[in-house]
Amino acid sequence: MVLFTAYFVVVKDVRARIDTFTLQTITMALGAVVLLPMAAIEAGGLVPAWPSWTEWGWLALLLAIPGTGHLLMNWAHLHVSLSLAGMLTLAIPALSALGAWLVLDQRLTMVQAIGMAVVIASLVVVVRLDARLHVDQITGA
Known part of the structure; x- marks a missing residue:
């Protein structure tokens, strides 16, 4: 790490x-x-x-x-900021597991699916907030 x-x-x-x-x-x-x-x-x-x-x-x-x-x-x-780029890498395990399920027919447990959804949803919120802050900085709001 x-x-x-x-x-x-x-x-x-x-x-x-x-x-x-x-x-x-x-x-x-x-x-x-x-x-x-x-x-x-x-x-x-x-x-x-x-x-x-x-x-x-x-x-x-x-x-x-x-x-x-x-x-x-x-x-x-x-x-993008270094912190945002770093946080987005948290999606890699979730997307890899999803890809393995789709392509390799690997099984996902309910706990894994819920965890993946939480990670992706959290990252969506972080990216949207970061974009809003960036717009506010540009417009001076």
Whole structure:
């Protein structure tokens, strides 16, 4: 959690000086440099077996879906407060569970569904209040 928070603070600062795509490219390149040695150790060698076409499809989805979310969050850092960006990440577990239910047919308990609804509803309230405060600051009300 400390590293995630530090990442958000650094990205918020850096995002004010560089565009979203440059930030995304740098972030992904650094991630590859850090994770490639770990992946090589786990795979038992630097050159893993060549993926099948099906595996390429899964890899593309694995890149596109989380990568798009990451890109949008990097874009948002310039437009929302750090605290709001951090709070919005609370939706990730709820949305992930919902996605697992929809796509993977994983079971959700009633307690989980209620908890997800509470989290999402709370975030809707926070975002609306933040937007209202932002408008009030701009208009001087």
